Amino acid sequence: MIIKHVYDYNLDQSTYEQLHKLLIESFEIYPENRIYFKQIPHFRFIICNDNEKVLAQVGLDYRAMKLGDEVINVLGIIDLCVNKIYRNKGLGTKLVRKVLKFAETNSVDFVLLGTEIEEWYEKIGFIKVSNTFTWHAIHDRKLKSLGTRTRDIDRIMVKQTGKKKWNQDSVDFLGYLY
Template identity: 30%
Template sequence: MKVIQTNDMELNNELSVQLQQLLVASFPEIYPEERMYFKQVPHSRLLVMDAEHLLIGHVGLDYRTMNLNGTAIRVLGVDNTLTTVGIGDQVMDGLMMKQAGTVPWDEGELDFIGYLY
């Protein structure tokens, strides 16, 4: 197994086709069939390839700023996480999330300043 960090401009046609097929197969009810992103193109992608160079996993990475109770915070969002093998998750009210980093999750208002992940 091999993990490759890339962006859309670096994807060749073969990887683009594999990624599109995997995204649509993983989210058949909601994923657009005509593109490789949901609302916007991720800043970066992690692609997981098997020994035969077939795509078996994907993680989209979005880096952005959010407003947390009046304080600008930098956030790395993980989206379109999928695999042909199966993964675990934590779902809370329809959002899959996990705290990371040193900024505590306080109660209050969070302005996503743009699209949700």
């Protein structure tokens, strides 16, 4: 098995189709006509076997955000998923560890994600945060801007990968919500 660092604009047709199938099978409400939910990830890590079969993937979004008055560099985890046949074999953990290593060596202050499986991420060192968040809302089916939203969200988790510390100040995503 190999972990590849890929960009959507360089995907061959076979990899694109495999990612599409994996995302559709992994998420109940995933759009059927693309391999992203609201925005194209900046890049992905994908795990392939020796036959180039895609076994798992994670999309990543790198951006500046505001935590209170401080600018922070954040790498957002998007759509982490593993082929059903290969679940519970450590592939998801392997991908997240790859993301964390990348973040620690590339001027990223925090890795951030939204999840409903908090316990799994806690085992890897993520903490649940309870800030007020502001973001640009996007209609996921129509890919239409819906304006700015601000509210508390209880499913956001972060892991510090740089020297800055997370606090309870408000967070401005300066873009869409993952």
